[in-house]
Amino acid sequence: MIIMIAAVAENNALGKNNELVWHLPNDFKRFKNLTSGHHIIMGRKTFESFPKPLPNRTHIVISRQENYKPEGCIVANSIEEAIKICPENEISYIIGGGEIYELGMIHSDKIELTLVHHSFEADAFFPEINMDDWKIIHSEFQAKDEKHLFDYTYQTYIRK
Template structure:
Protein backbone atom coordinates (compact mmCIF):
# COMPACT_ATOMS: atom_id res chain seq x y z
CA UNK A 1 0.00 0.00 0.00
CA UNK A 2 1.36 3.39 -1.03
CA UNK A 3 -0.18 6.27 0.91
CA UNK A 4 0.35 9.99 0.44
CA UNK A 5 0.09 11.72 3.81
CA UNK A 6 -0.08 15.50 4.03
CA UNK A 7 -1.68 18.50 5.67
CA UNK A 8 -2.82 21.32 3.41
CA UNK A 9 -4.72 24.57 3.72
CA UNK A 10 -7.94 25.37 1.87
CA UNK A 11 -5.95 26.47 -1.20
CA UNK A 12 -3.64 23.40 -1.02
CA UNK A 13 -0.92 25.29 0.86
CA UNK A 14 1.69 22.96 2.35
CA UNK A 15 4.29 25.34 3.69
CA UNK A 16 6.53 28.34 3.46
CA UNK A 17 10.33 28.45 3.61
CA UNK A 18 10.45 24.68 4.22
CA UNK A 19 8.25 24.89 7.31
CA UNK A 20 4.59 24.37 8.17
CA UNK A 21 2.45 27.50 8.59
CA UNK A 22 0.52 25.86 11.48
CA UNK A 23 1.09 23.81 14.61
CA UNK A 24 -1.46 20.99 15.04
CA UNK A 25 -0.36 18.60 17.81
CA UNK A 26 -3.19 16.11 17.21
CA UNK A 27 -2.26 15.93 13.53
CA UNK A 28 1.37 15.21 14.49
CA UNK A 29 0.14 12.38 16.76
CA UNK A 30 -1.95 10.94 13.91
CA UNK A 31 1.01 11.19 11.52
CA UNK A 32 3.20 9.33 14.02
CA UNK A 33 0.57 6.63 14.60
CA UNK A 34 0.01 6.03 10.89
CA UNK A 35 3.65 6.12 9.74
CA UNK A 36 5.48 4.39 12.60
CA UNK A 37 7.10 1.06 11.66
CA UNK A 38 6.77 1.83 7.95
CA UNK A 39 8.77 3.43 5.14
CA UNK A 40 8.57 7.19 4.70
CA UNK A 41 9.63 8.65 1.37
CA UNK A 42 10.40 12.33 1.01
CA UNK A 43 12.36 14.87 -0.96
CA UNK A 44 15.63 16.29 0.33
CA UNK A 45 14.12 19.59 1.49
CA UNK A 46 11.43 17.80 3.49
CA UNK A 47 14.10 15.59 5.07
CA UNK A 48 16.21 18.62 5.97
CA UNK A 49 13.17 20.33 7.54
CA UNK A 50 12.84 17.52 10.11
CA UNK A 51 14.44 18.26 13.48
CA UNK A 52 15.99 14.74 13.35
CA UNK A 53 15.18 11.38 11.84
CA UNK A 54 11.79 10.20 13.01
CA UNK A 55 11.92 7.16 15.31
CA UNK A 56 10.60 3.75 14.23
CA UNK A 57 10.51 4.61 10.52
CA UNK A 58 12.75 3.82 7.56
CA UNK A 59 13.61 7.11 5.84
CA UNK A 60 14.12 7.21 2.07
CA UNK A 61 15.23 10.57 0.67
CA UNK A 62 14.95 11.52 -3.01
CA UNK A 63 17.53 14.00 -4.29
CA UNK A 64 19.24 14.99 -7.53
CA UNK A 65 22.51 15.57 -5.62
CA UNK A 66 24.73 12.52 -6.30
CA UNK A 67 27.01 13.58 -3.41
CA UNK A 68 24.20 13.60 -0.85
CA UNK A 69 24.71 10.76 1.59
CA UNK A 70 25.41 9.49 5.08
CA UNK A 71 22.40 11.35 6.45
CA UNK A 72 20.69 8.61 8.49
CA UNK A 73 18.48 7.70 5.57
CA UNK A 74 18.53 5.71 2.34
CA UNK A 75 19.34 8.12 -0.48
CA UNK A 76 17.87 7.59 -3.97
CA UNK A 77 17.50 9.66 -7.10
CA UNK A 78 13.89 9.06 -8.23
CA UNK A 79 10.48 8.06 -6.91
CA UNK A 80 10.58 4.69 -8.75
CA UNK A 81 13.94 3.95 -7.11
CA UNK A 82 12.51 4.92 -3.71
CA UNK A 83 9.55 2.60 -4.20
CA UNK A 84 11.92 -0.25 -5.15
CA UNK A 85 13.87 0.27 -1.92
CA UNK A 86 10.63 0.16 0.06
CA UNK A 87 9.57 -3.34 -1.02
CA UNK A 88 8.67 -5.43 2.03
CA UNK A 89 5.76 -6.15 4.32
CA UNK A 90 5.77 -2.54 5.56
CA UNK A 91 3.51 0.13 4.09
CA UNK A 92 4.95 3.09 2.23
CA UNK A 93 4.08 6.69 3.10
CA UNK A 94 4.95 9.60 0.83
CA UNK A 95 5.42 12.56 3.19
CA UNK A 96 6.49 15.41 0.89
CA UNK A 97 7.23 17.81 -0.52
CA UNK A 98 5.03 19.25 -3.22
CA UNK A 99 6.93 17.88 -6.22
CA UNK A 100 7.17 14.38 -4.71
CA UNK A 101 3.43 14.45 -3.94
CA UNK A 102 2.74 15.40 -7.56
CA UNK A 103 4.76 12.44 -8.84
CA UNK A 104 3.21 10.06 -6.30
CA UNK A 105 -0.39 10.81 -7.31
CA UNK A 106 0.05 8.41 -10.25
CA UNK A 107 1.15 5.47 -8.09
CA UNK A 108 -0.53 5.98 -4.70
CA UNK A 109 -3.39 3.81 -3.47
CA UNK A 110 -4.55 6.20 -0.75
CA UNK A 111 -4.33 9.83 0.37
CA UNK A 112 -4.49 10.73 4.06
CA UNK A 113 -5.08 14.47 3.86
CA UNK A 114 -5.48 16.79 6.81
CA UNK A 115 -7.41 19.74 5.41
CA UNK A 116 -6.64 22.83 7.52
CA UNK A 117 -9.60 25.23 7.55
CA UNK A 118 -7.63 28.37 6.73
CA UNK A 119 -5.73 30.03 3.91
CA UNK A 120 -2.06 30.97 4.02
CA UNK A 121 -1.24 33.71 1.52
CA UNK A 122 2.55 33.50 1.91
CA UNK A 123 2.80 29.77 1.14
CA UNK A 124 5.42 28.74 -1.41
CA UNK A 125 4.71 25.00 -1.60
CA UNK A 126 1.41 23.42 -2.55
CA UNK A 127 -0.30 20.04 -2.58
CA UNK A 128 -1.18 19.04 -6.15
CA UNK A 129 -4.75 19.15 -7.41
CA UNK A 130 -6.27 15.70 -7.77
CA UNK A 131 -9.44 14.66 -9.55
CA UNK A 132 -12.45 13.14 -7.82
CA UNK A 133 -12.81 11.17 -11.06
CA UNK A 134 -9.84 9.12 -9.83
CA UNK A 135 -10.26 9.36 -6.05
CA UNK A 136 -13.14 8.63 -3.69
CA UNK A 137 -13.51 10.22 -0.24
CA UNK A 138 -14.25 7.36 2.18
CA UNK A 139 -13.81 9.04 5.55
CA UNK A 140 -13.94 12.52 7.12
CA UNK A 141 -13.35 13.39 10.75
CA UNK A 142 -13.57 17.01 11.88
CA UNK A 143 -11.39 18.53 14.59
CA UNK A 144 -12.49 21.90 15.92
CA UNK A 145 -10.20 24.74 16.88
CA UNK A 146 -9.24 24.59 20.59
CA UNK A 147 -6.61 25.79 23.06
CA UNK A 148 -3.91 23.61 21.39
CA UNK A 149 -5.03 24.11 17.79
CA UNK A 150 -5.30 27.60 16.30
CA UNK A 151 -7.16 26.20 13.25
CA UNK A 152 -9.97 23.72 12.76
CA UNK A 153 -9.10 20.85 10.44
CA UNK A 154 -10.56 17.69 8.93
CA UNK A 155 -8.90 14.32 8.44
CA UNK A 156 -9.86 13.10 4.96
CA UNK A 157 -9.14 9.60 3.66
CA UNK A 158 -9.24 9.17 -0.11
CA UNK A 159 -8.82 5.91 -2.03
CA UNK A 160 -8.16 5.37 -5.70
CA UNK A 161 -11.33 4.48 -7.64
Template sequence: MITLIAAAGENNELGKDNDLLWHLPDDFKRFKKITSHHFIIMGRKTFESFPNPLPNRVHIVITRDRKYGNVGAEVVHSLEEAIEKATSKKDIFVIGGGEIYKLAMDVADKIELTRVHGTFEDADTFFPEFSEDEWKLISEEKHGKDEKHKYAFTYETWVRK
Protein backbone atom coordinates (compact mmCIF):
# COMPACT_ATOMS: atom_id res chain seq x y z
CA MET A 1 0.00 0.00 0.00
CA ILE A 2 1.25 3.47 -0.88
CA THR A 3 0.05 6.26 1.40
CA LEU A 4 0.60 9.98 1.05
CA ILE A 5 0.90 11.51 4.52
CA ALA A 6 0.84 15.29 4.95
CA ALA A 7 -0.41 18.24 6.94
CA ALA A 8 -1.89 20.98 4.76
CA GLY A 9 -3.72 24.25 5.33
CA GLU A 10 -7.17 25.07 3.98
CA ASN A 11 -5.65 26.02 0.59
CA ASN A 12 -3.33 22.98 0.53
CA GLU A 13 -0.38 24.94 1.92
CA LEU A 14 2.45 22.69 3.13
CA GLY A 15 5.31 24.99 3.98
CA LYS A 16 7.64 27.86 3.23
CA ASP A 17 11.40 27.86 2.77
CA ASN A 18 11.54 24.10 3.38
CA ASP A 19 9.87 24.37 6.79
CA LEU A 20 6.37 23.82 8.16
CA LEU A 21 4.04 26.77 8.75
CA TRP A 22 2.77 25.49 12.12
CA HIS A 23 3.80 23.43 15.13
CA LEU A 24 1.32 20.66 15.98
CA PRO A 25 2.82 18.24 18.53
CA ASP A 26 -0.10 15.79 18.36
CA ASP A 27 0.27 15.60 14.58
CA PHE A 28 4.00 14.84 14.95
CA LYS A 29 3.11 12.00 17.35
CA ARG A 30 0.56 10.61 14.90
CA PHE A 31 3.04 10.85 12.01
CA LYS A 32 5.63 8.95 14.05
CA LYS A 33 3.13 6.25 15.07
CA ILE A 34 1.85 5.74 11.51
CA THR A 35 5.22 5.76 9.70
CA SER A 36 7.50 3.97 12.20
CA HIS A 37 8.89 0.65 10.94
CA HIS A 38 7.93 1.45 7.34
CA PHE A 39 9.50 2.94 4.24
CA ILE A 40 9.30 6.71 3.84
CA ILE A 41 9.85 8.26 0.42
CA MET A 42 10.73 11.93 0.14
CA GLY A 43 12.50 14.50 -1.97
CA ARG A 44 16.01 15.70 -1.23
CA LYS A 45 14.87 19.03 0.25
CA THR A 46 12.49 17.29 2.66
CA PHE A 47 15.26 14.91 3.75
CA GLU A 48 17.67 17.80 4.26
CA SER A 49 15.11 19.62 6.42
CA PHE A 50 15.56 16.95 9.14
CA PRO A 51 18.39 17.45 11.63
CA ASN A 52 18.90 13.64 11.52
CA PRO A 53 17.20 10.73 9.77
CA LEU A 54 13.94 9.81 11.51
CA PRO A 55 14.35 6.76 13.76
CA ASN A 56 12.82 3.36 12.98
CA ARG A 57 12.11 4.11 9.31
CA VAL A 58 13.85 3.30 6.03
CA HIS A 59 14.46 6.60 4.22
CA ILE A 60 14.36 6.68 0.42
CA VAL A 61 15.35 10.02 -1.07
CA ILE A 62 14.49 11.02 -4.64
CA THR A 63 16.87 13.49 -6.27
CA ARG A 64 17.88 14.50 -9.79
CA ASP A 65 21.46 14.96 -8.54
CA ARG A 66 23.36 11.85 -9.70
CA LYS A 67 26.25 12.70 -7.36
CA TYR A 68 24.07 12.84 -4.23
CA GLY A 69 25.00 9.84 -2.12
CA ASN A 70 25.69 8.16 1.20
CA VAL A 71 23.50 10.42 3.34
CA GLY A 72 21.95 7.94 5.75
CA ALA A 73 19.26 7.04 3.25
CA GLU A 74 18.72 5.07 0.07
CA VAL A 75 19.16 7.50 -2.83
CA VAL A 76 17.18 7.07 -6.07
CA HIS A 77 16.40 9.21 -9.08
CA SER A 78 12.72 8.50 -9.77
CA LEU A 79 9.50 7.62 -7.96
CA GLU A 80 9.44 4.27 -9.76
CA GLU A 81 12.92 3.46 -8.47
CA ALA A 82 11.87 4.50 -4.95
CA ILE A 83 8.87 2.17 -5.01
CA GLU A 84 11.04 -0.70 -6.29
CA LYS A 85 13.48 -0.14 -3.39
CA ALA A 86 10.56 -0.31 -0.96
CA THR A 87 9.31 -3.73 -2.05
CA SER A 88 8.55 -5.72 1.08
CA LYS A 89 5.63 -6.41 3.36
CA LYS A 90 6.02 -2.95 4.93
CA ASP A 91 3.81 -0.08 3.87
CA ILE A 92 5.23 2.81 1.85
CA PHE A 93 4.64 6.38 2.98
CA VAL A 94 5.30 9.38 0.77
CA ILE A 95 6.13 12.28 3.08
CA GLY A 96 6.86 15.16 0.69
CA GLY A 97 7.58 17.64 -0.56
CA GLY A 98 5.08 19.13 -2.94
CA GLU A 99 6.62 17.81 -6.17
CA ILE A 100 6.99 14.28 -4.79
CA TYR A 101 3.34 14.30 -3.66
CA LYS A 102 2.32 15.31 -7.20
CA LEU A 103 4.35 12.47 -8.71
CA ALA A 104 2.91 9.93 -6.27
CA MET A 105 -0.75 10.99 -6.43
CA ASP A 106 -1.52 8.67 -9.37
CA VAL A 107 -0.07 5.58 -7.67
CA ALA A 108 -1.26 6.22 -4.11
CA ASP A 109 -3.88 4.00 -2.49
CA LYS A 110 -4.50 6.20 0.54
CA ILE A 111 -4.06 9.75 1.85
CA GLU A 112 -3.54 10.50 5.53
CA LEU A 113 -4.13 14.24 5.58
CA THR A 114 -4.02 16.51 8.59
CA ARG A 115 -6.13 19.45 7.48
CA VAL A 116 -4.89 22.50 9.37
CA HIS A 117 -7.73 24.99 9.81
CA GLY A 118 -6.06 28.17 8.68
CA THR A 119 -4.77 29.89 5.57
CA PHE A 120 -1.12 30.73 5.05
CA GLU A 121 -0.53 33.33 2.35
CA ASP A 122 3.26 33.13 2.42
CA ALA A 123 3.41 29.38 1.64
CA ASP A 124 5.61 28.32 -1.27
CA THR A 125 4.89 24.57 -1.26
CA PHE A 126 1.48 22.95 -1.72
CA PHE A 127 -0.22 19.55 -1.51
CA PRO A 128 -1.76 18.62 -4.87
CA GLU A 129 -5.47 19.01 -5.47
CA PHE A 130 -7.43 15.75 -5.47
CA SER A 131 -11.00 14.99 -6.44
CA GLU A 132 -13.77 13.44 -4.39
CA ASP A 133 -14.71 11.70 -7.64
CA GLU A 134 -11.54 9.59 -7.19
CA TRP A 135 -11.14 9.60 -3.41
CA LYS A 136 -13.50 8.72 -0.57
CA LEU A 137 -13.20 10.16 2.95
CA ILE A 138 -13.45 7.18 5.31
CA SER A 139 -12.64 8.81 8.64
CA GLU A 140 -12.05 12.16 10.25
CA GLU A 141 -11.09 13.19 13.76
CA LYS A 142 -11.27 16.82 14.83
CA HIS A 143 -8.73 18.44 17.14
CA GLY A 144 -9.36 21.93 18.50
CA LYS A 145 -6.92 24.67 19.38
CA ASP A 146 -5.34 24.36 22.80
CA GLU A 147 -2.29 25.49 24.75
CA LYS A 148 0.01 23.33 22.58
CA HIS A 149 -1.75 23.86 19.23
CA LYS A 150 -2.20 27.34 17.77
CA TYR A 151 -4.49 25.97 15.03
CA ALA A 152 -7.40 23.56 15.04
CA PHE A 153 -6.97 20.61 12.68
CA THR A 154 -8.70 17.47 11.48
CA TYR A 155 -7.14 14.10 10.72
CA GLU A 156 -8.66 12.88 7.45
CA THR A 157 -8.19 9.43 5.93
CA TRP A 158 -8.97 9.13 2.23
CA VAL A 159 -8.93 5.97 0.09
CA ARG A 160 -9.00 5.66 -3.67
CA LYS A 161 -12.49 4.74 -4.95
Protein backbone atom coordinates (compact mmCIF):
# COMPACT_ATOMS: atom_id res chain seq x y z
CA MET A 1 0.00 0.00 0.00
CA ILE A 2 1.29 3.43 -0.96
CA ILE A 3 0.25 6.27 1.35
CA MET A 4 0.95 9.94 0.78
CA ILE A 5 1.49 11.82 4.02
CA ALA A 6 1.61 15.61 4.14
CA ALA A 7 0.79 18.71 6.14
CA VAL A 8 -0.79 21.36 3.94
CA ALA A 9 -2.32 24.77 4.42
CA GLU A 10 -5.80 25.73 3.24
CA ASN A 11 -4.21 27.11 0.03
CA ASN A 12 -2.38 23.75 -0.45
CA ALA A 13 0.92 25.33 0.62
CA LEU A 14 3.59 22.85 1.73
CA GLY A 15 6.53 25.14 2.37
CA LYS A 16 8.83 27.88 1.22
CA ASN A 17 12.57 27.81 0.51
CA ASN A 18 12.61 24.06 1.29
CA GLU A 19 11.26 24.61 4.81
CA LEU A 20 7.90 24.22 6.52
CA VAL A 21 6.20 27.54 7.25
CA TRP A 22 4.53 26.35 10.48
CA HIS A 23 5.53 24.33 13.53
CA LEU A 24 3.09 21.68 14.80
CA PRO A 25 4.87 19.35 17.28
CA ASN A 26 1.91 16.94 17.47
CA ASP A 27 1.95 16.57 13.68
CA PHE A 28 5.69 15.72 13.79
CA LYS A 29 4.90 13.03 16.38
CA ARG A 30 2.09 11.65 14.21
CA PHE A 31 4.38 11.61 11.16
CA LYS A 32 7.05 9.74 13.14
CA ASN A 33 4.56 7.22 14.53
CA LEU A 34 3.04 6.48 11.12
CA THR A 35 6.24 6.31 9.06
CA SER A 36 8.65 4.61 11.49
CA GLY A 37 9.68 1.16 10.33
CA HIS A 38 8.57 1.81 6.74
CA HIS A 39 10.04 2.83 3.38
CA ILE A 40 9.67 6.55 2.73
CA ILE A 41 9.84 8.04 -0.77
CA MET A 42 10.89 11.65 -1.26
CA GLY A 43 12.49 14.02 -3.69
CA ARG A 44 16.09 15.14 -3.35
CA LYS A 45 15.20 18.61 -2.05
CA THR A 46 12.96 17.15 0.65
CA PHE A 47 15.74 14.77 1.71
CA GLU A 48 18.25 17.62 1.80
CA SER A 49 15.94 19.66 4.03
CA PHE A 50 16.52 17.12 6.86
CA PRO A 51 19.52 17.65 9.14
CA LYS A 52 20.18 13.89 8.84
CA PRO A 53 18.26 10.81 7.62
CA LEU A 54 15.17 10.07 9.70
CA PRO A 55 15.76 7.17 12.09
CA ASN A 56 14.13 3.76 11.68
CA ARG A 57 13.02 4.32 8.07
CA THR A 58 14.34 3.20 4.68
CA HIS A 59 14.90 6.34 2.59
CA ILE A 60 14.26 6.24 -1.15
CA VAL A 61 15.31 9.51 -2.74
CA ILE A 62 14.17 10.40 -6.25
CA SER A 63 16.76 12.38 -8.18
CA ARG A 64 17.65 13.04 -11.80
CA GLN A 65 21.29 13.65 -10.81
CA GLU A 66 23.35 10.71 -12.07
CA ASN A 67 25.99 10.73 -9.34
CA TYR A 68 23.67 11.53 -6.44
CA LYS A 69 24.33 8.94 -3.72
CA PRO A 70 23.47 10.18 -0.23
CA GLU A 71 24.80 7.90 2.48
CA GLY A 72 22.31 5.39 3.84
CA CYS A 73 19.74 6.00 1.10
CA ILE A 74 18.47 4.23 -1.99
CA VAL A 75 18.34 6.50 -5.06
CA ALA A 76 15.68 6.10 -7.76
CA ASN A 77 15.29 8.01 -11.02
CA SER A 78 11.47 8.03 -11.07
CA ILE A 79 8.44 7.60 -8.85
CA GLU A 80 7.75 4.29 -10.58
CA GLU A 81 11.25 3.01 -9.82
CA ALA A 82 10.95 4.18 -6.21
CA ILE A 83 7.65 2.32 -5.75
CA LYS A 84 9.11 -0.88 -7.26
CA ILE A 85 11.87 -0.78 -4.63
CA CYS A 86 9.28 -0.82 -1.81
CA PRO A 87 8.17 -4.21 -0.40
CA GLU A 88 4.95 -5.17 -2.18
CA ASN A 89 2.86 -6.28 0.80
CA GLU A 90 3.92 -3.52 3.18
CA ILE A 91 2.95 0.09 3.72
CA SER A 92 5.27 2.66 2.14
CA TYR A 93 4.93 6.44 2.37
CA ILE A 94 5.42 9.25 -0.11
CA ILE A 95 6.57 12.21 2.00
CA GLY A 96 7.17 15.01 -0.52
CA GLY A 97 7.82 17.47 -1.88
CA GLY A 98 5.29 19.08 -4.17
CA GLU A 99 6.49 17.57 -7.45
CA ILE A 100 6.76 14.09 -5.91
CA TYR A 101 3.24 14.36 -4.49
CA GLU A 102 1.98 15.35 -7.94
CA LEU A 103 3.69 12.33 -9.53
CA GLY A 104 2.66 10.03 -6.69
CA MET A 105 -1.05 10.87 -6.64
CA ILE A 106 -2.01 8.25 -9.25
CA HIS A 107 0.04 5.57 -7.47
CA SER A 108 -1.37 6.17 -3.99
CA ASP A 109 -4.03 4.15 -2.20
CA LYS A 110 -4.44 6.47 0.77
CA ILE A 111 -3.65 10.04 1.87
CA GLU A 112 -2.87 11.01 5.45
CA LEU A 113 -3.26 14.78 5.47
CA THR A 114 -2.84 17.37 8.17
CA LEU A 115 -4.85 20.40 7.07
CA VAL A 116 -3.47 23.55 8.70
CA HIS A 117 -6.32 26.06 9.00
CA HIS A 118 -4.45 29.04 7.60
CA SER A 119 -3.05 30.18 4.24
CA PHE A 120 0.66 30.82 3.75
CA GLU A 121 2.95 32.28 1.14
CA ALA A 122 4.76 29.29 -0.35
CA ASP A 123 6.74 27.98 -3.31
CA ALA A 124 5.75 24.31 -2.95
CA PHE A 125 2.17 23.08 -3.07
CA PHE A 126 0.25 19.85 -2.60
CA PRO A 127 -1.82 18.84 -5.64
CA GLU A 128 -5.60 19.27 -5.59
CA ILE A 129 -7.38 16.18 -4.27
CA ASN A 130 -10.02 15.19 -6.81
CA MET A 131 -13.03 14.16 -4.74
CA ASP A 132 -14.27 12.07 -7.68
CA ASP A 133 -11.32 9.76 -6.92
CA TRP A 134 -11.04 10.05 -3.13
CA LYS A 135 -13.26 9.99 -0.06
CA ILE A 136 -12.55 11.13 3.50
CA ILE A 137 -12.91 8.28 5.99
CA HIS A 138 -11.58 10.10 9.08
CA SER A 139 -11.38 13.71 10.22
CA GLU A 140 -10.11 14.87 13.62
CA PHE A 141 -9.97 18.58 14.50
CA GLN A 142 -7.16 19.86 16.73
CA ALA A 143 -7.47 23.32 18.31
CA LYS A 144 -4.49 25.66 18.52
CA ASP A 145 -2.78 25.86 21.89
CA GLU A 146 0.43 27.16 23.48
CA LYS A 147 2.57 24.81 21.31
CA HIS A 148 0.49 25.02 18.12
CA LEU A 149 -0.18 28.47 16.65
CA PHE A 150 -2.86 27.24 14.22
CA ASP A 151 -5.91 25.00 14.32
CA TYR A 152 -5.43 21.88 12.21
CA THR A 153 -7.33 18.75 11.21
CA TYR A 154 -6.04 15.24 10.60
CA GLN A 155 -7.79 13.82 7.53
CA THR A 156 -7.57 10.34 6.05
CA TYR A 157 -8.58 9.79 2.43
CA ILE A 158 -8.91 6.50 0.59
CA ARG A 159 -9.18 5.96 -3.13
CA LYS A 160 -12.76 5.26 -4.26
